[in-house]
Amino acid sequence: MAGLVPAIHVFLVAKAWMPATSAGMTNERLRSDVEWLNTILQGILLGGLYAMFAAGLSLIFGVMRLVNIAHGDLIVLAAYVALVATETLGIGPLTSLLIVVPVMAAIGYALQRALLNRTLGDDLLPPLLVTFGLSVIIQNGLLELFTADSVKLNAGAVETASVSLGGGLAVGVLPVIQFVLAIAVIWGLQWLFYRTALGRAFRATSDDPAVAQLMGLNNAHVFALAMALSLAIVAVAGVLLAVRANFDPSIGPARLIFGFEAVIIGGLGSMWGTLVGGIIIGVAQTIGAQLDPGWNLLAGHIAFLIVLAIRPQGLFPKVN
């Protein structure tokens, strides 16, 4: 993160060398500097959302080496659960978290215990195939129940509220809430993993499942708890997604990709690394969009490719 400030500085200087597009160069340049700072700021806050997508994925891979292809679709499922909850109960999206989080956690526990535990073993392929099938089932199930119409949750005034930071910079309240939530989730996961008995059980079972059983840990239960926790995070990510922009049953796989890229950039096994990974993708996307609106997704993927080419193990890999 220390390299970020000089990097921004270098970027702004380089930008100043680029040919001006209209008259009134000095004012124009100052204004566009603020624009770029704003862009980067939005990117950082967007990164928080991507880190939230990624945290659950990283957790599951860390504990049980399971790559959950249905992860993005589960986020969309959570968004629809929130939709149902807000419409039938007339509550706001943030209040609906009280329902969506326990529902998704219960789904996670049942899913792992009934289905995914059977796919775990030495082979990486069965969980991939089964979660891929799950992804298709979830997408089509949601399509049946809710049609392909895109919907959005309404969070009221907080959606357009913004806070001015001075110097022409302003941030939306909702993106800040998303970012703060992402930090809280990641901090919470770190605390859970390294300071609690459950976290100890997660780490031990991840290290050596056979010996963990010999120590009295019930692997089936431990894995199910990990999945429940992952889907609880997915629930929060889903509600944030639902409030932020329109969603429909098909957008799951794209969320999965952003989540994957954030985890890989950050380095496997590092929760804070996932946050950095999310921020890098978010910033790349917003800068790309600023240069040309059609470039935002491509810019994110290019950033991922660059990191993968220079440092394939990720920025902060934990030695396992």
Added chain:
Amino acid sequence: MSDPLLAVRALDAYYGDFQALFGVTMQVGEGDVVAVIGANGAGKSTLLQCIAGAMHVRANAIQYYGVPIGNEAAHEIVARGIAMVPEGRRLFPSLSVEENLLIGGQLGRKGPWNLKRVYELFPMLEERRDQPAPSLSGGQQQMVAIGRALMANPRLLLCDEISLGLAPIVIRDIYARIPAIVAEGVSLVIVEQDIVQALKIARHVYCLQEGHVALQGEAATLTREKITAAYFGV
């Protein structure tokens, strides 16, 4: 007549189609120290794996105070009071020394063993409590593995080749602490390649040879010749 702590009755064990144990019968009473010796591949570790629940066998083949446990899962067997010190230590590499010990106590079984008591038994572990487990020497890791199993407050402790890869002086140091463990009411089944050590510490000895019990008896009554004959199957 009340049931013994552990009774193994005509135990057969298979790895796929390969039969590793043939009708093994063994008994452990309360307060006993039983040694299981034999050459590599004789089936000693397999026997412990079956008792500990890592391998599922016929339910009645293994009885704990008369209760059939042969097909129970490993974590259920730990809850009953049988703990294992696995072959090769198998500490959790991501965890510190103290965390490894705490995992052993995760089930919360009642008994005399807790962190304080384990550190009294192995004082050099307390100095290294926050170090990552792999950073310790082989002998220290073995102590952590034994301590980890003790934290489950077992009635029966299964020790799988605790002398493996250790220098003789370290082996003697570890075995010197076994009496303190037995004094707290823990019975032991010790699998050993080091016959001298096994005979010194155990009261009953079983010698396995290619999956069969080739010899059994009180340690004091077994002669060198008898053991050699049973060990190598000559």
